[in-house]
Amino acid sequence: MKLIVGLGNPGKQYEQTRHNAGFRVIDEIAKEWNIAVTNKQFQALTQTHTINGEKVMLMKPQTYMNLSGDALQQAVNYYKTDISDILVIYDDMDLAIGTIRLRERGSSGGQKGMKHIITCLHSDEIARIRVGIGKNKQIDTVDYVLGKIGGDDAKAHQESIQKAKDAAIYSITHSFSDTMNQFNKKDKNK
Numbered sequence: 001m002k003l004i005v006g007l008g009n010p011g012k013q014y015e016q017t018r019h020n021a022g023f024r025v026i027d028e029i030a031k032e033w034n035i036a037v038t039n040k041q042f043q044a045l046t047q048t049h050t051i052n053g054e055k056v057m058l059m060k061p062q063t064y065m066n067l068s069g070d071a072l073q074q075a076v077n078y079y080k081t082d083i084s085d086i087l088v089i090y091d092d093m094d095l096a097i098g099t100i101r102l103r104e105r106g107s108s109g110g111q112k113g114m115k116h117i118i119t120c121l122h123s124d125e126i127a128r129i130r131v132g133i134g135k136n137k138q139i140d141t142v143d144y145v146l147g148k149i150g151g152d153d154a155k156a157h158q159e160s161i162q163k164a165k166d167a168a169i170y171s172i173t174h175s176f177s178d179t180m181n182q183f184n185k186k187d188k189n190k
Helices: 018-033 065-079 112-121 141-145 151-173 176-188
Strands: 002-006 039-041 044-051 054-061 086-092 100-103 127-132
Touching (some): 002 018, 002 065, 018 044, 018 054, 018 086, 018 127, 018 141, 018 151, 044 065, 044 151, 054 065, 054 151, 086 112, 086 151, 100 151, 100 176, 127 151, 151 176
Parallel strands (some): 002 086, 086 127
Antiparallel strands (some): 044 054, 100 127
16 A cells, blocks of 8 residues: 655645645645545544555645644554655745755655654655745744645646655656656756
8 A cells, every 4th residue: 555645734724835735735636536435443543545456545734734644644553654655745935935845865855744654664665746836034934834825826736736646656667766866857847
């Protein structure tokens, strides 16, 4: 079982915020597969789908961003999922709006949801897709990530959500190394 986990915060007030980029990517994957991520288990909303004989669970932890590892750890323990079968998708202030970056391992880069996952799973060798949300030094970090994207930035952000969706789906049937080569290269040529 592969686990594709989008990070965000539950609740209507957070739906279109920068911090919910991971949830939005999961929603786009679900839309493409014509499924709904509505099952409640592991402190998350989930749905399982089969692609080319591979079972894939989409997951949106409902623990709030900073405790995302709790939900993922429950699913990993239940399914005995190997770390190599996990993909985490989240927002990144260090990337420009409209860009994505894929990595096979590494630190959290300060993203608290990813930091909690690394702590809970005792590994930093977790594949991830980071969705750029940019930053604004005139706005407090918390206010910025919990703010909504508007204007021209909204279109660029939606494009990065679509790119992340495509990369996540591609990664199901290709190695993550190949996925990185395909999608990091595309984004650099932007």
